[in-house]
Amino acid sequence: MLRDEASSYGILLKKLYTELRVLTGAERIYLVIMLEGTPHFHAWLLPRTKEILERGVEFLQKDFTCNETDAQKLATALREALK
Helix, strand or coil: CHHHHHHHHHHHHHHHHHHHHHHHCEEEEEEEEEECCCCCEEEEEEEEECCCCCCHHHHHCCCCCCCHHHHHHHHHHHHHHCC
16 A cells, blocks of 8 residues: 555645646745654645745745635645646
8 A cells, every 4th residue: 555655645746736836826846744753744835936035945944824814725726726
């Protein structure tokens, strides 16, 4: 089962990258993964638009919080795009 999950994760990431770029106008999508010693991990996809001057670690250090309404709108649009 683990092999199937790993291969489908790559396919899902490609779809997410593509749709996030379209929905957010992102130039790049950063992927950050945290492994905390338990049998699961957390992955964050962080879109960076052309207007954001910071790159790499400088970009990751910025506070890009959004409100719940905007988060829900993007989640709904992404869900629809992935159907």
